[in-house]
Every structure is written in structure tokens, then in C-alpha cells.
Amino acid sequence: MYKPASYPDLSPYLIVSDAGAVLEFAQSVFGAEALRVQRGEDGEVIHAETRIGDSVVMVGQADLGGGAHLHLYLDDPEAVYARALSAGAEAVQPLEPQKDGDRRGGFRDPSGTTWWVASAG
Numbered sequence: 001m002y003k004p005a006s007y008p009d010l011s012p013y014l015i016v017s018d019a020g021a022v023l024e025f026a027q028s029v030f031g032a033e034a035l036r037v038q039r040g041e042d043g044e045v046i047h048a049e050t051r052i053g054d055s056v057v058m059v060g061q062a063d064l065g066g067g068a069h070l071h072l073y074l075d076d077p078e079a080v081y082a083r084a085l086s087a088g089a090e091a092v093q094p095l096e097p098q099k100d101g102d103r104r105g106g107f108r109d110p111s112g113t114t115w116w117v118a119s120a121g
Contacts, residue, residue, distance in 0.1 A: 002119045003073030011049075011056045013069035013116060019061035020045035026052065026059075036100065047100075067112040077117040081105050084115065097121065 003009065016022050023045055026032035032050035040046045048059045058071050074080055081095045084107045092114055095105030101121030108114045 002075045004120050006051075007056050007073060008054075009073050011058050011071045013058040013060060013071040013114075015060050015062055015069050015114075017061065019048055019059045022059045023048045023050065026050050026057065032057070038100065067108070067114060069114045069116065071116040071118065074117050074119060077103065077105065077119050080117050081107065084109070084117075089115075 014022060023032070023034065023037070027034070027050070030052045032052045034048060034050055035056065036047070036049040037045060038047040044061070045059075046061045050057050050059070060069075072080075077095060085091060087109075089107040089109050092106035092108050093104070093116075095103065095117070098104050098118075098121075102118045103121060104116055104118035106114055106116045
């Protein structure tokens with residue numbers, strides 16, 4: 001399987017300055033269910049994946065610049081990553097294994113949208 005069970009192929013990915021605050025807000029306001037929460041050495045939330053209804057919303061804490069971020073689980077992320085670079089996208093992160101077990105990479109399209117492509121580990 002190329003993605004975790006019950007995950008959609010496409011998820012919005014919010015890159016914010018305080019991921020923990022966004023996670024708490026989503027839980028208290030929308031009843032979001034935390035699926036994965038990764039914390040830094042200081043205990044601060046650096047990445048979280050939450051379920052709101054039938055959707056998964058990812059929240060990451062980073063300074064990657066503005067613009068929209070989208071996360072896609074794909075059967076063949078390598079082919080998509082290569083096509084994106086050939087089509088003029090700028091590499092943001094190489095496609096490689098991550099600590100959560102997924103294989104993931106990112107690229108920014110000419111309009112400034114950052115796309116994260118992955119397959120489950």
C-alpha cells in the first residue's frame with residue numbers, strides 16, 4: 001500500500017510558526033483526532049496529522065516561506081518528482097526516507113505552491 005490506511009491521497013499541509021497551537025485549536029474547535037504527532041527535543045510539536053471528519057490535515061512547524069503546501073501519497077512518487085523538476089519546479093527537499101517511515105520529497109511549482117509527494121514506508 002502506498003499510503004497509510006484511511007488516509008486520502010491529497011491532504012492540505014499547513015506550514016505555520018506554532019504547530020502545537022494549531023493542533024490544539026483544531027482539537028478544541030473541530031474535534032480533530034490526532035493521528036501522528038512528532039515532537040522536537042524540547043517537546044514542541046514540529047509535525048502533526050489530524051483527522052477532521054473524513055479529511056486529514058497536516059500541520060508542520062517550519063520557516064519554508066509563504067504559499068500553499070499540499071501533501072500527496074502516490075504509488076510512484078519518484079516519477080512525479082522527476083516530472084515536476086522537468087516541468088520547471090524547484091526542489092525543496094530530495095525524495096528520501098523520513099523518520100516517520102514514509103519516503104517523501106518536496107518541490108515548489110512556478111506559482112509558488114509547494115508539493116510534498118510520498119509513499120508510505
